[in-house]
Amino acid sequence: xxxxxxxxxxxxxxxxxxxxxxxxxxxxxxxxxxxxxxxxxxxxxxxxxxxxxxxxxxxxxxxxxxxxxxxxxxxxxxxxxxxxxxxxxxxxxxxxxxxxxxxxxxxxxxxxx
Amino acid sequence: xxxxxxxxxxxxxxxxxxxxxxxxxxxxxxxxxxxxxxxxxxxxxxxxxxxxxxxxxxxxxxxxxxxxxxxxxxxxxxxxxxxxxxxxxxxxxxxxxxxxxxxxxxxxxxxxx
DNA sequence: CACTATTGTAAGTTGACACTTACGTAAGGA
DNA sequence: TCCTTACGTAAGTGTCAACTTACAATAGTG
Numbered sequence: 001x002x003x004x005x006x007x008x009x010x011x012x013x014x015x016x017x018x019x020x021x022x023x024x025x026x027x028x029x030x031x032x033x034x035x036x037x038x039x040x041x042x043x044x045x046x047x048x049x050x051x052x053x054x055x056x057x058x059x060x061x062x063x064x065x066x067x068x069x070x071x072x073x074x075x076x077x078x079x080x081x082x083x084x085x086x087x088x089x090x091x092x093x094x095x096x097x098x099x100x101x102x103x104x105x106x107x108x109x110x111x112x113x
Numbered sequence: 114x115x116x117x118x119x120x121x122x123x124x125x126x127x128x129x130x131x132x133x134x135x136x137x138x139x140x141x142x143x144x145x146x147x148x149x150x151x152x153x154x155x156x157x158x159x160x161x162x163x164x165x166x167x168x169x170x171x172x173x174x175x176x177x178x179x180x181x182x183x184x185x186x187x188x189x190x191x192x193x194x195x196x197x198x199x200x201x202x203x204x205x206x207x208x209x210x211x212x213x214x215x216x217x218x219x220x221x222x223x224x225x226x
Numbered sequence: 227c228a229c230t231a232t233t234g235t236a237a238g239t240t241g242a243c244a245c246t247t248a249c250g251t252a253a254g255g256a
Numbered sequence: 257t258c259c260t261t262a263c264g265t266a267a268g269t270g271t272c273a274a275c276t277t278a279c280a281a282t283a284g285t286g
Contacts, residue, residue, distance in 0.1 A: 009122035072196040083185040174283045
């Protein structure tokens with residue numbers, strides 16, 4: 001998951017993911033879409049594979065790559081823990097109110113250290 | 114958006130985001146949760162702020178940080194372009210079927226180069 | 227005004243990583 | 257078998273970023 005996020009932080013790898021999202025493509029065809037060398041793309045593909053974001057399938061001398069649905073789902077689930085922000089904030093407000101209620105003798109409105 | 118994704122690719126910064134997700138905290142209090150030095154955290158906070166993922170509010174000598182809801186929403190929207198994978202794939206299948214139909218004279222089932 | 231508290235900024239070091247060229251490897255075809 | 261095609265791997269290079277310590281800045285406090 002850590003690996004998946006770091007893999008997606010690179011623009012070239014994101015572009016690769018978009019390319020093979022709906023179409024299975026061999027490494028060479030993928031590389032031809034980028035200004036960098038073919039080995040560079042091969043290394044990117046290894047990173048994406050290790051991160052669980054693409055599948056590799058060998059047919060003859062070719063290697064076909066395609067976005068791995070499960071990997072994307074896992075990443076999505078992981079990331080969604082972050083943007084319940086509004087709910088978390090509401091929860092914090094409620095808890096703060098509860099604390100104020102049970103400690104109404106102290107008048108301490110400092111910012112927490 | 115590029116910046117936001119790169120900001121989130123660092124584990125320390127993700128932890129910071131979790132910390133200030135539901136609670137506004139000063140820089141020092143944030144730093145005390147990590148094994149690294151306080152300046153390191155200060156630099157991370159700068160990165161997160163420039164990426165639009167946290168808000169900074171100055172009160173006295175302190176600087177209070179909190180996750181920025183809008184920034185998270187933008188990031189989420191950007192990322193969701195990636196995991197319509199199943200739909201995209203279905204679309205590809207349909208398009209492939211249409212092509213097969215309009216070119217039923219050629220029997221070419223090679224893998225695309 | 228001195229003094230402390232809270233933080234950012236500067237400068238330098240280290241490690242990671244994206245890239246290059248050169249080479250190795252395995253599958254088919256003539 | 258030899259050659260080509262399609263690809264990964266090795267080794268080296270340059271850049272970037274995460275970290276350190278040292279210093280500067282600014283707001284309150286006696």
